[in-house]
Amino acid sequence: xxxxxxxxxxxxxxxxxxxxxxxxxxxxxxxxxxxxxxxxxxxxxxxxxxxxxxxxxxxxxxxxxxxxxxxxxxxxxxxxxxxxxxxxxxxxxxxxxxxxxxxxxxxxxxxxxxxxxxxxxxxxxxxxxxxxxxxxxxxxxxxxxxxxxxxxxxxxxxxxxxxxxxxxxxxxxxxxxxxxxxxxxxxxxxxxxxxxxxxxxxxxxxxxxxxxxxxxxxxxxxxxxxxxxxxxxxxxxxxxxxxxxxxxxxxxxxxxxxxxxxxxxxxxxxxxxxx
Ligand code: NI
Numbered sequence: 001x002x003x004x005x006x007x008x009x010x011x012x013x014x015x016x017x018x019x020x021x022x023x024x025x026x027x028x029x030x031x032x033x034x035x036x037x038x039x040x041x042x043x044x045x046x047x048x049x050x051x052x053x054x055x056x057x058x059x060x061x062x063x064x065x066x067x068x069x070x071x072x073x074x075x076x077x078x079x080x081x082x083x084x085x086x087x088x089x090x091x092x093x094x095x096x097x098x099x100x101x102x103x104x105x106x107x108x109x110x111x112x113x114x115x116x117x118x119x120x121x122x123x124x125x126x127x128x129x130x131x132x133x134x135x136x137x138x139x140x141x142x143x144x145x146x147x148x149x150x151x152x153x154x155x156x157x158x159x160x161x162x163x164x165x166x167x168x169x170x171x172x173x174x175x176x177x178x179x180x181x182x183x184x185x186x187x188x189x190x191x192x193x194x195x196x197x198x199x200x201x202x203x204x205x206x207x208x209x210x211x212x213x214x215x216x217x218x219x220x221x222x223x224x225x226x227x228x229x230x231x232x233x234x235x236x237x238x239x240x241x242x243x244x245x246x247x248x249x250x251x252x253x254x255x256x257x258x259x260x261x262x263x264x265x266x267x268x269x270x271x272x273x274x275x
Pocket of ligand 1: 076077136140176177
């Protein structure tokens, strides 16, 4: 019985050792695979990290599906106005307070002649807040009625004022009165940014109505038209930004909006929304 027991114990121990050895080999193999797998994952992780670094560094990179994006662009024409209404600076205050951006279509003359110091300061502040500045021509000409020479001069001078102040190349234009006929479009190699939400702020000069008009008509991809020359518009902006944020909208610049929706902006073309 003792011998048998010893044999059993020996056999058991041998089997146990053999099993341990085999499983050790398997474990070893697993470790190797695991290590290789891990290194692959780590590699992919690095690639992903590189891919995701871009959106973090620049919140404008489009996700894979444009349908999931809920963003709009607030746009302001005819400024800078740093006079009695303080509209441009009050709007910048509201944007800064809420950490959002907008696009300003500047009248060159306002920046260069009417508010040469405070206007330039406001424009630089806008750029420092991540806002975009496009041209609204030099002297707010109705380009549909202008000669080709005047069209060229209005755009060139309008852009130069902005570029001299901000040091940034102008990439967008909003034609005064939204007027850009075939001839105007053929002459100007900038994307013409129109709008799909007209707040009528210039007409009502009523903050509540401006807010109402925005909230009733805004959709993902919208471009909202306002004017940074009215105190009531600045009031409306202060009220409407939290409402839009509550509805889940991102408030971005026009260029960012089109990037988010995966759409290119091209010269000689008009755009009414990013949808
Ligand atoms: Ni205008």
